[in-house]
Amino acid sequence: MKKNNNPSWNFYLDRVNTYAYWEKAFTKEECEKIIKIAKDKGLIKGTTKSKSDARQSKICWLYASDDLEWVFRKITDIVLNLNDRFFQFDIFGLNEGLQFTNYKAPSDKYGKHIDRSLDFTIRKLSLSIQLTNPKEYEGGELILHEDEKGEQMKKEQGTLILFPSFILHEVKPITKGERNSLVSWVTGKQFK
Numbered sequence: 001m002k003k004n005n006n007p008s009w010n011f012y013l014d015r016v017n018t019y020a021y022w023e024k025a026f027t028k029e030e031c032e033k034i035i036k037i038a039k040d041k042g043l044i045k046g047t048t049k050s051k052s053d054a055r056q057s058k059i060c061w062l063y064a065s066d067d068l069e070w071v072f073r074k075i076t077d078i079v080l081n082l083n084d085r086f087f088q089f090d091i092f093g094l095n096e097g098l099q100f101t102n103y104k105a106p107s108d109k110y111g112k113h114i115d116r117s118l119d120f121t122i123r124k125l126s127l128s129i130q131l132t133n134p135k136e137y138e139g140g141e142l143i144l145h146e147d148e149k150g151e152q153m154k155k156e157q158g159t160l161i162l163f164p165s166f167i168l169h170e171v172k173p174i175t176k177g178e179r180n181s182l183v184s185w186v187t188g189k190q191f192k
Contacts, residue, residue, distance in 0.1 A: 018164075043060050054111040056103075076094070086162075089124045143169060
């Protein structure tokens with residue numbers, strides 16, 4: 001047993017995981033329905049506050065009123081379950097809606113970034129749902145960075161990935177086909 005020469009004695013250990021996931025959160029048919037609703041609504045160029053070349057994609061904002069209450073309900077149940085088991089953050093909602101994102105070859109991407117900013121909504125957890133079958137595109141990996149290399153997230157269609165919004169992450173360039181995803185941010189009280 002390794003001896004710890006640190007004289008401090010912590011009351012609590014950090015129980016915040018880097019990420020959690022839920023496989024088959026949505027079926028193939030549900031994913032296709034979400035894609036159709038978003039594309040029918042219309043896509044616009046995605047923007048960011050930082051460098052203009054950091055993000056290349058098209059987006060659409062989706063809300064429960066877009067015949068998607070069933071999506072919000074399912075996401076709510078999964079997020080509450082995963083938060084309880086892996087993060088235990090004080091959270092209260094999806095106050096920004098859902099962002100549908102479309103990445104197309106040859107080079108759509110979203111460079112390294114975090115999902116929080118000073119004087120902005122308090123984002124505690126970020127979620128990403130893979131809507132496209134990974135056999136239909138190449139590249140477009142969601143990478144979470146706790147170190148220099150980072151860790152690639154699951155690409156299976158219908159998988160929901162949940163992670164603290166302060167984790168550095170990126171979507172690698174699409175090299176073939178197109179990738180569709182749903183992203184959102186779970187808000188809560190100020191971190192203390």
